[in-house]
Amino acid sequence: MTLALSGEKIARQIEKRFPESVIESGADSLLVKGDSLLEVAAYLKSTPGLDFDYLTAITAVDYYDYFEVVYQLTSLKHNHGLVVKTRCYDRDNPVLPSVVSLWRGADFQEREIYDLMGISFEGHPNLKRIVLWEGFEGHPLRKDFL
Amino acid sequence: MEVDEVYSSRKLDEVEGKAINELIARSQETIPDPDGWLDEELKRNILLTTVDAVINWGRRSSMWPVFCFPACCAFEFMTTAASRFDISRFGMEIVRASPRQADLMITAGTLTWKMAPQVKRIYDQMAEPKWVIAMGACAISGGIFRSSYSVVPGYNRIIPVDVYVPGCPPRPEALLYGIGMLHKKIAKMSITSGDGE
Numbered sequence: 001m002t003l004a005l006s007g008e009k010i011a012r013q014i015e016k017r018f019p020e021s022v023i024e025s026g027a028d029s030l031l032v033k034g035d036s037l038l039e040v041a042a043y044l045k046s047t048p049g050l051d052f053d054y055l056t057a058i059t060a061v062d063y064y065d066y067f068e069v070v071y072q073l074t075s076l077k078h079n080h081g082l083v084v085k086t087r088c089y090d091r092d093n094p095v096l097p098s099v100v101s102l103w104r105g106a107d108f109q110e111r112e113i114y115d116l117m118g119i120s121f122e123g124h125p126n127l128k129r130i131v132l133w134e135g136f137e138g139h140p141l142r143k144d145f146l
Numbered sequence: 147m148e149v150d151e152v153y154s155s156r157k158l159d160e161v162e163g164k165a166i167n168e169l170i171a172r173s174q175e176t177i178p179d180p181d182g183w184l185d186e187e188l189k190r191n192i193l194l195t196t197v198d199a200v201i202n203w204g205r206r207s208s209m210w211p212v213f214c215f216p217a218c219c220a221f222e223f224m225t226t227a228a229s230r231f232d233i234s235r236f237g238m239e240i241v242r243a244s245p246r247q248a249d250l251m252i253t254a255g256t257l258t259w260k261m262a263p264q265v266k267r268i269y270d271q272m273a274e275p276k277w278v279i280a281m282g283a284c285a286i287s288g289g290i291f292r293s294s295y296s297v298v299p300g301y302n303r304i305i306p307v308d309v310y311v312p313g314c315p316p317r318p319e320a321l322l323y324g325i326g327m328l329h330k331k332i333a334k335m336s337i338t339s340g341d342g343e
Contacts, residue, residue, distance in 0.1 A: 015184060079179060083274050108157070125153070126153040128159060129159070131295065132161040132260070133159075133162060133166045133167075133259070133260050134156075134159040134160045134162065134163030135166070135167050136163070136165075136167075136295075137164035138295075140296075145295075
């Protein structure tokens with residue numbers, strides 16, 4: 001079974017390299033600032049010993065006050081996993097950096113989040129609706145969608 | 147990124163989206179069920195009765211369904227088509243991929259607005275006379291997805307429906323009963339009253 005790495009341990013490691021990039025960390029996940037997401041993700045992917053070469057899933061959650069985007073990372077080399085979260089407080093125009101340049105698998109999932117949750121991913125090569133049709137109004141997975 | 151050419155063009159998406167939004171705007175009312183055949187008995191022409199009987203027998207004995215199985219009711223249709231229930235007893239075992247060769251559309255499943263233009267196009271491409279069986283709760287009214295933002299609340303928003311088969315999904319017996327109802331309906335049709343109706 002894939003070993004879940006401790007978020008606290010990884011957070012300390014990241015903090016050394018990128019100070020003040022981690023907001024909080026727990027036993028199973030760590031919360032990263034939106035601005036430093038891309039560099040932290042690149043670090044997690046390319047650091048020997050971590051080698052998170054596979055992005056299992058991205059999801060987004062609407063907590064009314066903010067959107068939380070959850071990245072589930074896996075290393076096929078070491079058979080371990082990590083959950084990285086980031087938050088987006090701007091409800092009218094939420095923007096986060098895209099991780100497609102690191103993991104191609106993020107392409108469709110970021111488009112799905114853009115489609116249903118309305119979060120824009122900066123640097124995505126083809127950010128448009130994927131499930132719903134062009135011209136649909138609103139983002140249906142938002143809690144205030146009616 | 148150098149892989150831009152693998153993505154579909156945004157222009158195409160906009161054309162598709164426009165067509166879907168136009169279809170939604172056009173389909174706010176349900177299409178009335180075809181019921182002209184109910185009066186057929188009254189005005190039946192005595193000279194043509196035998197011709198009608200032969201033609202109707204031919205029509206109902208070899209109804210070929212077209213592929214329109216967007217969701218889970220399709221499995222119940224497959225069961226109906228397979229050996230235990232065996233719709234080849236009614237001359238229906240040939241499910242056609244081409245709407246030009248089909249008489250009957252069994253709408254087995256939830257239809258989303260994004261899929262609706264294609265289903266309407268398949269129906270429009272079928273040659274007259276043609277019939278539609280709405281199979282299952284989703285096909286009748288949208289079912290549990292009726293209030294959804296993306297689901298067509300009943301096929302009768304986009305195409306006229308002849309027989310409704312309730313169930314979620316309907317058992318094969320129910321679908322066979324629905325087919326039997328359609329046979330009875332076809333038996334009452336007359337060629338003197340135009341295309342099927």
